Amino acid sequence: MENLKQDLELLYNLQEYDIKIAALRNHIAGVPGIIAARQKEIEDRKADTEAKKKNFVDLSSLKKEKEAVLDAKEKAVAKNSAELNSIKSNDVYKAMLLEIEKAKADKSAVEDEILELMVKMDAEAPVVKNAENELREFEQKMKSEISEIENSAKKDEESIADIEKKREEYKHKVNQKILDQYERIREGRDGQGIVLIDGESCGGCGMVLRPQLINQAQKCHDLVFCDNCSRILLKK
Numbered sequence: 001m002e003n004l005k006q007d008l009e010l011l012y013n014l015q016e017y018d019i020k021i022a023a024l025r026n027h028i029a030g031v032p033g034i035i036a037a038r039q040k041e042i043e044d045r046k047a048d049t050e051a052k053k054k055n056f057v058d059l060s061s062l063k064k065e066k067e068a069v070l071d072a073k074e075k076a077v078a079k080n081s082a083e084l085n086s087i088k089s090n091d092v093y094k095a096m097l098l099e100i101e102k103a104k105a106d107k108s109a110v111e112d113e114i115l116e117l118m119v120k121m122d123a124e125a126p127v128v129k130n131a132e133n134e135l136r137e138f139e140q141k142m143k144s145e146i147s148e149i150e151n152s153a154k155k156d157e158e159s160i161a162d163i164e165k166k167r168e169e170y171k172h173k174v175n176q177k178i179l180d181q182y183e184r185i186r187e188g189r190d191g192q193g194i195v196l197i198d199g200e201s202c203g204g205c206g207m208v209l210r211p212q213l214i215n216q217a218q219k220c221h222d223l224v225f226c227d228n229c230s231r232i233l234l235k236k
């Protein structure tokens, strides 16, 4: 039946539109996930930079604490030294001297700790600065990528509208009954309702077809369906 063969070829062409639309929709559906992943990357990088900043701030607070301790020790040494002259008792004098020596030793230890902290802060300052610069660049890069992805999704939407219009026009060439059947089959079959016979196999599921089925498809008197996936078979 020449007509049926023609109908099936028209249907097969119509399916090209459906496949394109499905691919575009699939692409659009993936966009929110891709954007969320980019945003997560930005957030992770921010958290990392914040941790580096916090480390520096902690060192700086610790230094201030030590400086306050140092100040107190210095004052104590000055106060005790001033009081030395007015002490009459030898024992008290000796005790005071010991106390001053101890405070001086403590002061020296705190000074060493402050120096050590300053060395660490000098090492950490460029680390923080680099992290902040890198974060800024990374954020810009990610944001421009996100806007590219959003633009491409918009273009996909436009393409879909365009293809759907063409499909709508083309669809009238296809026999309505066959079209309805095709629509039913393609649901849940990757959007493919009609497939070519590929050698001896179904072009949809890959199953080797019975020779009788291939023969029937060749003759094309009636619609022929794959035993396995139920798609319409077309022998070109």
Ligand SMILES: [Zn+2]
Pocket (backbone or CB within 6 Å): 202, 203, 204, 205, 206, 207, 226, 227, 228, 229, 230, 231
């Ligand atoms: Zn099949």
